[in-house]
Amino acid sequence: MKHPKITSVLSACFSLILALLLGPFPAFSEGPAQKFSVTSMAEGKSAAGPQAVNPPAVKSGEDIPDWVARLELARVLSYVKRYDESIAEYQKLLKEKPDLTEARIEMARVLFWKGDQQAAASILQQLPPADITGETKVLLADLLVAQKDYAKAEPLYISYLEAHPEDQAVRLKLAEMLSWQKKYDASLAQYRKILQARPDDIQVRRRYAFVLIWAGKNAEAASELKKTLD
Amino acid sequence: MKHSVVAGSLIAIAILTTVAYHLLKPDWVLFRNAERCFSNKAYAQAIPLYNRLLKSGFETPRLLNHLGTSYVATGQFSEAATIFENILNQHPNMLSVLKELANIYVAFGRFKEAIPLYQTFLQKQPDNRSVRILLARVLSWSGRFDEAIGEYRKVLGEEK
Numbered sequence: 001m002k003h004p005k006i007t008s009v010l011s012a013c014f015s016l017i018l019a020l021l022l023g024p025f026p027a028f029s030e031g032p033a034q035k036f037s038v039t040s041m042a043e044g045k046s047a048a049g050p051q052a053v054n055p056p057a058v059k060s061g062e063d064i065p066d067w068v069a070r071l072e073l074a075r076v077l078s079y080v081k082r083y084d085e086s087i088a089e090y091q092k093l094l095k096e097k098p099d100l101t102e103a104r105i106e107m108a109r110v111l112f113w114k115g116d117q118q119a120a121a122s123i124l125q126q127l128p129p130a131d132i133t134g135e136t137k138v139l140l141a142d143l144l145v146a147q148k149d150y151a152k153a154e155p156l157y158i159s160y161l162e163a164h165p166e167d168q169a170v171r172l173k174l175a176e177m178l179s180w181q182k183k184y185d186a187s188l189a190q191y192r193k194i195l196q197a198r199p200d201d202i203q204v205r206r207r208y209a210f211v212l213i214w215a216g217k218n219a220e221a222a223s224e225l226k227k228t229l230d
Numbered sequence: 231m232k233h234s235v236v237a238g239s240l241i242a243i244a245i246l247t248t249v250a251y252h253l254l255k256p257d258w259v260l261f262r263n264a265e266r267c268f269s270n271k272a273y274a275q276a277i278p279l280y281n282r283l284l285k286s287g288f289e290t291p292r293l294l295n296h297l298g299t300s301y302v303a304t305g306q307f308s309e310a311a312t313i314f315e316n317i318l319n320q321h322p323n324m325l326s327v328l329k330e331l332a333n334i335y336v337a338f339g340r341f342k343e344a345i346p347l348y349q350t351f352l353q354k355q356p357d358n359r360s361v362r363i364l365l366a367r368v369l370s371w372s373g374r375f376d377e378a379i380g381e382y383r384k385v386l387g388e389e390k
Contacts, residue, residue, distance in 0.1 A: 062361050063360070064359065064363045066385075066386060069359075069363050069366075069382055069385045069386055070366065070382075070386060072363070072366065072370070072382060073366075073382035073383065073386065076366075076370050076375050076378050076379055076382065077379060079370075079375055080375045080376065080379070082379075164356065218259075
């Protein structure tokens with residue numbers, strides 16, 4: 001053995017060739033096609049080692065905290081009209097997350113559906129005005145109307161309609177409320193806007209006609225009522 | 231002189247080995263390339279490589295899983311669903327695929343098909359809270375509110 005190093009290098013090379021010819025690099029042994037473990041894949045482990053990437057998910061659902069689950073549970077309970085259970089879940093949630101305005105508003109809505117308008121209004125009135133937006137304004141206004149607190153309800157409806165002028169259902173609520181307060185001109189103005197958007201709405205036109213009668217505009221009222229009979 | 235011969239021989243062996251490997255194992259070479267693309271998140275490049283392998287009959291669960299994942303990553307959900315369905319036909323209890331396919335069904339609004347997949351998953355991993363919440367959501371979206379409530383309560387430890 002004059003050249004032991006050369007011999008060992010050559011020997012290693014032949015071993016390498018043999019291994020490559022027998023099996024795939026880098027495993028050195030091919031085996032069946034299913035050489036990658038199904039179990040390891042199922043457990044999220046990878047046969048490819050540290051370079052393997054986590055597969056992206058369509059919707060991971062990972063790390064969903066308990067409070068989110070409770071909020072969703074409270075909502076689902078309200079869908080099936082299990083209002084008391086729903087409110088109990090909202091209360092548990094608000095103990096854990098007292099600043100969760102979204103939950104407070106939803107709980108007020110459930111209380112409203114349950115018929116506890118006073119409690120619902122009380123919750124909403126405790127919220128900072130900045131948190132009362134969009135449909136929450138309408139909900140609070142509805143609750144205030146139920147308590148005949150028209151003065152507080154009116155600016156809420158008006159503010160909502162400034163942002164959603166196309167919402168004729170809310171405009172009708174405002175028009176009716178104004179008529180109850182004998183603010184006939186303001187009420188009629190709202191009715192006219194509704195009828196401009198929905199000229200064929202017979203029910204709205206009849207209500208408009210009644211407000212005209214209350215306002216002493218009988219001839220105009222008769223003309224409007226006639227239109228509903230044509 | 232002798233050293234140069236040995237060095238030359240080693241280089242020749244290395245070249246011959248590489249050539250032989252590419253000639254004898256072209257599928258594995260292609261698979262390695264596809265896997266490299268996948269690892270580098272070059273999913274669009276990985277897809278045609280995986281598909282070439284499938285056409286040549288080279289099919290492993292890993293390949294199918296990565297192909298399905300690549301389809302998901304590139305937004306080709308219906309192709310992904312087909313791949314994952316094929317995997318599940320062969321390996322019905324493969325958890326990662328069950329969840330992935332269920333997620334795709336949900337993305338397509340195919341809630342009825344997603345529900346049993348999540349349920350099968352939960353039979354194997356009953357303590358997986360996230361999947362149970364996903365199941366509860368899908369049950370709720372399907373109008374199966376009472377079942378959804380039960381699942382939410384299990385997540386919150388209020389029901390066994």
